[in-house]
Amino acid sequence: MERVRSEQLYTEAKEHILGGVNSPSRAFKGVGGGTPVFMKRGSGAYFWDEDDNKYIDYLGAYGPIIAGHAHPAITKAIQTAAENGVLYGTPTKLENEFATKLKDAIPSLEKVRFVNSGTEAVMTTIRVARAYTGRDKIVKFAGCYHGHSDLVLVAAGSGPATLGTPDSAGVTKNIAKEVITVPFNDIDAYRETLEKWGTEIAAVLVEPIVGNFGMVEPAPGFLQQVNELTHEHGGLVIYDEVITAFRFMYGGAQDYLDVYPDMTALGKIIGGGLPIGAYGGRADIMEKVAPLGPAYQAGTMAGNPASMSAGIACLDVLAQEGVYEHLNNLGERLETGLLRLARKHHVKCTVNRVKGALTLYFGTETITNYDQADATNSEQFATFFKAMLDQGINLAPSKFEAWFLTIAHTEADIDQTLEAADLAFAEVATT
Ligand code: PMP
Numbered sequence: 001m002e003r004v005r006s007e008q009l010y011t012e013a014k015e016h017i018l019g020g021v022n023s024p025s026r027a028f029k030g031v032g033g034g035t036p037v038f039m040k041r042g043s044g045a046y047f048w049d050e051d052d053n054k055y056i057d058y059l060g061a062y063g064p065i066i067a068g069h070a071h072p073a074i075t076k077a078i079q080t081a082a083e084n085g086v087l088y089g090t091p092t093k094l095e096n097e098f099a100t101k102l103k104d105a106i107p108s109l110e111k112v113r114f115v116n117s118g119t120e121a122v123m124t125t126i127r128v129a130r131a132y133t134g135r136d137k138i139v140k141f142a143g144c145y146h147g148h149s150d151l152v153l154v155a156a157g158s159g160p161a162t163l164g165t166p167d168s169a170g171v172t173k174n175i176a177k178e179v180i181t182v183p184f185n186d187i188d189a190y191r192e193t194l195e196k197w198g199t200e201i202a203a204v205l206v207e208p209i210v211g212n213f214g215m216v217e218p219a220p221g222f223l224q225q226v227n228e229l230t231h232e233h234g235g236l237v238i239y240d241e242v243i244t245a246f247r248f249m250y251g252g253a254q255d256y257l258d259v260y261p262d263m264t265a266l267g268k269i270i271g272g273g274l275p276i277g278a279y280g281g282r283a284d285i286m287e288k289v290a291p292l293g294p295a296y297q298a299g300t301m302a303g304n305p306a307s308m309s310a311g312i313a314c315l316d317v318l319a320q321e322g323v324y325e326h327l328n329n330l331g332e333r334l335e336t337g338l339l340r341l342a343r344k345h346h347v348k349c350t351v352n353r354v355k356g357a358l359t360l361y362f363g364t365e366t367i368t369n370y371d372q373a374d375a376t377n378s379e380q381f382a383t384f385f386k387a388m389l390d391q392g393i394n395l396a397p398s399k400f401e402a403w404f405l406t407i408a409h410t411e412a413d414i415d416q417t418l419e420a421a422d423l424a425f426a427e428v429a430t431t
Contacts, residue, residue: 001053001248001389001390001391001392002051002053003035003037003049003051003053004048004051004053004192005037005038005049005051006036006037006038006050007035007050007213009038009050009220010035010036010038012217013412014212018335018352020036021197022195023025025396025397025398025401026397027397028224028384028397029309029397030094030378030384030398030399030400031381031382031385031386031397031398032365032378032379034397035385036397037055037073037358037389037394038050039304041063042057042069042070042091043068043069043070044066044068044069044070044071044255045057045069045408045409045410045413046404047394048068048071048096049091050199052199053392054392055389055392055393055394056298056314056392056393056394056409056413056416056417057394057402058393058394058395058396058404058405058406058407058417059185059394059395059396059401059404059418060406061093061242061269061420062396063211063247063268063269063404064268064271064272064273065124065273065405065406065419066246066247066269066270066314066318066327066356066405066406066407067272067302067314067406067407067408068403068406068408069315070273071272071313071314071316071317071408073312073316074272074273074310074314074317076313077221077272077309077310077394078272078274078306078309078310078313080309081305081306081308081309081310082306084163084305085302085305086304086305086306086307087300087304087305088304088305090301092219092303092305094303094305094308094309094312095114095303095308095310095370097312098114098308098312098315100160100282100312101312101315102278102315103132103271103280105246105250105251105315106241106245106251106252106254106255106264106280107149107255108252108260108261108262108264108279108280108281108282109264109281110281110282110283110286110339111280111281111282111286111287112192112278112279112280112284112286113228113278113279113280113286113297114276114277114299114302114303114307115276115278115297115299115302115427116275116276116277116279116301116302116307117147117267117275117276117300118145118146118147118240118242118265118266118267118268118277119146119148119149119200119277120147120149120277120299120324121147121148121238121242121266121267121277121278121279121288122146122149122152122205122238122242122265122279122347123147123151123152123267124149124265124279124297125154125203125205125238125264125265125279125281126138126202126205126238126264126283126297126380127153127240127297128263128279128285128288128289128297129202129203129235129236129262129263129285129294130202130203130295131288131289131294131295132202132236132284132285132288133202133203133234133235133236134200135200135201135202135234135235136178136200136201136202136384137178137179137180137197137201137202138151138178138180138183138202138203138204138205139178139179139180139182139190139193139194139197139203139204139205140152140179140180140181140182140203140205141153141181141182141183141184141206141207141210142156142182142183142184142369142370142371142401143180143184143210143212143215143369143370143373143374144184144205144206144207144210144212144240144311144370145212145386146205146207146240146329147264148168148240149173149269149270149275150170150172150175151175151178151179152179152205152269153166153167153168153171153178153226154165154166154167154171154175154181155181155183155358156182157178157180157181159192160182160183160186160189160190160192160193161180161192161195161196161197162180163177163178163179163180164176164178164179164180164181164253165175165178171203175313180193180197180201181239181273181333181422182285183369184210184216184218184224184368184370185216185218185219185369187221187222187226188370190204190225190226190229191229194230194232194233194235196227196313198232198233198234198235198335199234201230201232201233201235202235202236202264202288203227203230203235203236203237203238203263204230204236204237205238205240206223206226206236206237206239206240206261206414207239207240207241207243208223208241208244208252208253208257208259208261209248209253209256209257209354210255211243211244211246211247211357211402212243212400213355213367213369213374213400214352214359214361214367214373214399214400214402215352215353215357215358215359215402216352216367216368216369217352217354218257219368223257223259224259227259227260227336234263236262236263236285237263237264238261238262238263238264238281239252239253239254239261239264239265240251240264240265241254241264241265241266242265242267242268242277243265243268243402244270245255245264245268245270245358246269246270246315247269247355248354248355248356248357249324250315250318250319250323250324252264261281261283262281262282262287263279263280263281263286264279264280264281265277265278265279266278266279266280267319269314269317270311271307271310271311271314271388272310272313272314273310273314274275274306274307274311274374274411275301275305275307276311282326285364290350291327294337306364309322314431316405323407324355324356326356326407327355327405327406327407328355328356329355330405330409330414331355331356331357331358331405332353333414334358334403334405334414334417334418335351335353335358337407337414337417337418337421338351338360338421339351339424340400340426341418341421341426344422344425345348345422345425345426345428345429346429347362347380347428347429348363348365348430349362349363349380350363350366350367351365352367354405355374355404355409356404357382357402357403357405358403359400359401359403360403361373361375361376361399362376362377362380362381362384362399362428363375363376363380364376364377373399373400376399378399379431380428380431381399381429383424383427384421384424384427384428384431385397385427387420387424387427388417388420388421388424391415391420391424392420393420393421395419406426
């Protein structure tokens with residue numbers, strides 16, 4: 001597949017835009033380098049690049065595009081919002097409408113606030129948890145990504161009960177010391193952490209179903225135990241549902257799993273593709289936020305009519321009957337097909353799937369935590385990724401990401417994808 005224009009545009013981009021991309025995950029670093037594809041149009045499950053090559057898209061813009069590209073109802077909602085003026089700086093009825101919809105879908109959100117990104121949402125839940133508890137430390141799980149605020153760009157210490165160190169230049173040691181990182185699905189490590197630091201911990205940050213080292217589900221009882229232990233020690237539980245909310249059902253992963261946090265951070269899907277974040281939770285905690293309380297958080301763009309309109313339209317699409325059944329059916333077809341082809345070509349791999357989101361891991365049989373995901377075969381993934389891309393299948397360029405199905409994908413798309421995978425696995429098998 002020729003991608004001459006992408007090559008030219010990437011060269012040009014690197015002259016003007018740092019690294020040629022506006023988010024590092026778009027560069028092909030995770031697949032050993034290469035030229036990112038410059039897309040020019042998306043419609044439904046498909047993309048067309050600047051050379052007019054067509055792709056079936058499984059990136060879904062890293063998650064938000066669950067309704068497919070340019071979904072007519074969402075597009076219409078954005079057009080109407082634009083015609084009425086995109087930004088007011090005053091309250092609007094749309095914010096009430098959207099807040100009510102979110103609360104109806106995710107009942108633990110007694111009060112909500114809209115922000116502009118998942119990063120902001122998570123960052124603010126941490127501030128609010130600190131304001132509420134009067135404590136400074138937080139716990140997070142290894143390999144989970146919670147945006148790029150200083151507080152969460154922190155690497156694990158040498159054991160579960162040791163304090164963190166900066167995971168990015170520019171994050172101070174003092175900030176990192178407030179963050180403790182423990183392995184996901186390891187309740188003993190979490191208990192040990194609380195025994196050591198419990199009285200200083202404001203909150204634990206949890207992706208209830210992990211989406212950032214592939215899709216990884218919590219072990220049975222793990223989230224319940226995290227809740228119990230955290231509350232016993234006087235801390236709060238924050239769910240980062242930026243990826244998971246409305247992914248598996250009309251509601252949060254918390255509603256899907258029937259285990260509930262004190263606060264939740266949201267983003268991605270709820271904006272229908274426009275910039276958004278939101279956070280919310282127990283009313284007595286949320287009341288710590290300005291203008292009612294002493295914890296400050298604000299935003300010029302927060303709750304803007306365009307994002308509200310796109311979000312409302314997206315949730316209306318997702319509320320339709322059969323949506324999640326469709327995603328699950330396609331996910332199952334894809335998973336079964338990928339595993340069958342892997343066996344056919346004697347390539348060792350496993351698939352973790354929750355409904356319409358899955359990750360294909362190479363060189364392994366089980367993935368329940370980050371270390372296992374990190375140890376999977378990067379070269380095989382890179383070979384597979386490139387072979388798929390050259391056959392018009394657009395996956396995320398990293399072994400840690402998920403394939404996201406949209407309601408626009410069809411069984412024929414899955415079958416075409418599997419045909420491409422047959423060749424891609426063959427290539428993996430010979431390298
Ligand atoms: N939390 C999670 C779980 C995420 O996956 C992401 C983004 N991938 C974020 C937070 C940050 O969201 P944003 O990129 O909108 O700032």
